[in-house]
Amino acid sequence: MVDIATRVWNHKWKIDPIVRSLIDTDFYKLLMCQSVFHNRRDAQVTFSLINRTKSIRLAELIDEAELREHLDYIRSLSLTRGESTWLRGNTFYGKRQMFRPDFMEWLEHLQLPDYHLEKRDGQYELTFEGPWPAVMLWEIPALTVLMELRGRAVLNRMEKFELQVLYARAMTRVWEKVDRLRKVPGLRIADFGTRRRHSFLWQDWCVQALIEGLGETFIGTSNCLIAMRREVEAIGTNAHELPMVYAALADTDAELAQAPYQVLADWHQEHEGNLRIILPDTFGTGGFLQHAPDWLAGWTGIRIDSGDPAEAAERAIAWWIERGEDPREKLIIFSDGLDVDDILSLYAQFAGRCRPSFGWGTLLTNDFRGLVPGDALAPFSLVCKAVSANGRPTVKLSDNPNKSMGPPEEIARYKRVFGVGAQTPIDVLV
Template sequence: MSQQTTPRLPSLLDNDFYKFTMQHGVVKLFPRAKARYQFINRGKHRFPAGFGDALRKAVDAMGALSLSLEEKRWLATTCPYLDPTYLDFLQGFCYDPGEVTIAQKGEELSVEVEGYWYRTILWEVPLMALISELYYTQNGLERVNNEEVTRISREKIEKYRALDVKIAEFGTRRRHSYEVHQVVVEALKKYGSGTFVGTSNVHLARINGVKPIGTHAHEWFMFHAARYGFKMANVLGLQHWVDVYRGDLGIALSDTYTTNVFLQQFDKMFSKLFDGVRHDSSDPVAFAEQTIGHYRRLGIDPLSKTIIFSDALNYDKVARIAEYCRDKIGFSFGIGTNFTNDVGLQAMNMVIKMTETQPEGDQWIPVVKLSDERGKYTGQPEMIELAKKLLQID
């Protein structure tokens, strides 16, 4: 493989914002916890000979990344809710490639991560971005040129602007490449005035002068289930988030153990404290209806709250959601792969998920996710069944 086709991340901040906000929480609350992650090839993609070696080379290069003083100052100004002690920690942080194990057998790829949670939490997103970019270069798959990427992005954001909706870009994990990602964000900013509100990618937010967007992911609640039990996962996950951020970053992820269970525990205190919720699985209009009903039953005006929709969105889905939600509840959208990998090739279907955690002591505990779509369940079958039984999920 040539040097030109080995992807290199441009910055330690080339990652999704919620990874840093969660890392901040982990450093404060769970500094001794450990975690394991695993690559899941949902799309049954076949990897050519030498792919694992090329990925190893790209991962090893990440050990040289560090936070610059300019980046640190930008974070301090843009994200004042991040403690100065955390920013000092991040300035001294370096990826340890030894935490990542990569193996290839024939056309099958195995990637596993293990280490302290406060460190390993940053691996998921850049690993997926590297796997995606390498997949196209190693297979010799040609994309449309940058001018066409700009045209496609402009056309999309102008259509969304005509809908009078707010759009953020959430596409780091399955982007075609860093180059495409950069072109997309530049186009969204240039042509999306009043509609484009920011990006989940912290590095691209900084260099393009837009807002970094994100709060937390499923693994936050998955860890809490392992540490405190399934019945307490949502409650303590939310409480600990409030303890760290004191009212900032107030969008709660609702579907780690189904929305029904979440809303049972999202009581009046949490419903008032949090600005809104994020939708990541199931029918979005049915979710909006359920959420609006929840707020109304608690005597809370739904128009004072927001739903962030982020599940495999495209124009038709956004239009349908906006038509239902308008004048009923606040809403905005986070669009990922449809922005960053619409280049004439099939996007990869893959995830990297936390599989086990060691909250304290020496015992590793398997973690699971039970989203509103059964096809998105992750974890060991016996642990999934235990969670369903304890949470009374059919």
């Protein structure tokens, strides 16, 4: 096992690449990328870094030259032979050759497109523009670089024994969480912590802790590189990016209203009926379920990623019952800012009423709260989102208005088209 404190200490002397592989990314990005490659590859999309936690002034913490050095290194990466073999030949979700030959040939020759970086008001403006399949693969590495460089800026001020004690405390915290979870039979927990992790080494350590501590309760990781190296399941389906871009490409209000369902129709065809998990909250869960075609009710389950998770699960259960489905056979994946108390509470409420599962993210792989003075390693809310497609702005409404994004006039239009009324704001930690 890597001595993380010593490795962090050595960051001071030379570049230690934060992203070492193109598959150091979330599995759902590759699944979505293949769908986009086959369905909307000509769309020109812009992604932009968005720091929701304005109090953390990244451009004052992170050296621009160092940031560029890491971004340029990522642009030099391409798939290794071993990585390509794993993607081509491995079984994912019980299916061999999840990734088709034409997509794999394109991916094997891919190097990420250029980026644009500026400083403004204490923040970095980092954008990526190009064909959707290529530019979308910047999202996760961009986030992991910014998150880790922010951490390194704090850690570089610490001496070696301070680092040893810090990581000992953080490891103890993770193991105490694991110990609470391992006492509950029937739990299903996956690591969803790539995008806002403390570091790659730390995420890898956390996954090893879950493998040993949780046994069959741990069902896999979203991180492809870790899944390959640790021989665990790669977990993931799709994200808000798909309906956001499809909606931006719609020419009329009628096409806009159908965009979220067109995404899932294309997804169903792409994956031949596998990976049938609905993410309904991009433009409001209520309207999505109300107008959803009947064939979606037969899908495997729903992922809940905003709003009150218990209310959203109750709404999903009621929807399935109304559509003649048995919710006890349906999967509900909770994935919004979870920690142990949330997981245990939601499992107690919904076990037996559905098949609850949990994507444990930032508060697994980046919970250093209270471990350094000034809480300078506390996690914060950093995202990298598609902000335009073919020159049109994207919109996300969410079930939490604090997560919404887009120009005000477009937000108003989307609320009208999707029938979104008053929403209750919920603080966004991560």
